[in-house]
Amino acid sequence: MKKADVVDFYARLAEADPHPETELEFVNPFTLVVAVALSAQATDAGVNKATRALFAEVATPAKMVALGLDGLKAHIRTIGLFNTKAKNVIALSQMLIDEFGGEVPPDRESLERLPGVGRKTANVVMNVAFGAETFAVDTHIFRVGNRTGLARGKTPLAVELKLDKATPQPFRLHAHHWLILHGRYVCKARTPECWRCIVADLCAYKPKTPAPKAMKTAGAPAPALLRDPQRTRSSAG
Template identity: 65%
Template sequence: MKRANIEEFFRRLAERDPEPKTELEYVNPYTLLVAVVLSAQATDVGVNKATKALFKIADNPAAMVALGEATVRDHVKTIGLYKTKAANVIRLSEILLEKHGGQVPRKREDLEELPGVGRKTANVVLNVAFGEPTIAVDTHIFRVSNRTGLAPGKTVEAVEEKLVKVVPKAYRLHAHHWLILHGRYICKARKPDCAVCSVIDLCAYEAKTVLTA
């Protein structure tokens, strides 16, 4: 995609949704971190249902550790891989207490040392909790970036690297959410809803579901 088209691509997404937000429900950086860890291979809707009651009784590391792994497991048992995730939540909470004064660190390296936290999760936390212009490439962003020609790449890392280079600085803070929401609701995996796509004329996808001029 040409630079001018990339600028227009994000201008339109921004016009449609000026202040995009994560669909995960959280109350502070810690609960955001837990929610993102739980969201791996799960839907935001499913995570929100599981954490609604959990976050009311444990919205900080000390409270979560006090609950114990069995109780956390019981709260998140509707989520895939819940046993491993519950163990990760307890252990990362212990590490936050031991090494970070109970606070979520703002450094990527520190975040990625936590159980269940990879680069994507760290990017989400840095972006949403701390306003860093990071881009967490999930399946939606990977698909949109390749399908539209915005930032094609064979790996998640390659797509992230390209996005960081091509997304105009003015749009970088919210680019992550615009692309996720676009992929989730419009540029869907099985059948993209091209008829309501605001960037259809900028997109390189050949198998569009509607004809373009």
């Protein structure tokens, strides 16, 4: 994608959604780490449903350790791989207490030392909690980067590095949220909804998906970025 088109690409997404946020619910950096760690191979909606009651009671590493493994499992058993994830959350909580004074560190190296926290999770926490210009490449961003031509790569790290190089100011802080939302609600995996995409003319994907017959008959397309009206917005993002 040409530099001028990259600017136009982000500008359109920014106009449609000026203040994008993570769809994971959290109350502070610690609960954000927990939520992102729990979201691996799970939906944000599913994680939110499981953590609302949990975070109302437990919002610090000390309280999480006090809750214990069985207590945590009781809260998150609806989330996939909950046994392994529960062990990681208890372990990372203990490490935060032992090595970081109970506070979430703001740097990638320290974050990636926490059990169950990889590069993607670290990038999300750095961006959402600490305002770092990072690019957390999940399946949605990997797909959008490759499909559109914005940042092509064979691995998430390759796409991340290309996004970092290609994304200009003032779009860097919110770029990964725009791309995630676009991939989640418009540039979908099986059938991208090109017929209502606001950046379709800048995208390298061919052939473009036509509008369903029912939509053609009904009239105007839906907005390019969708939101779940039932979700509670996070306290930061």
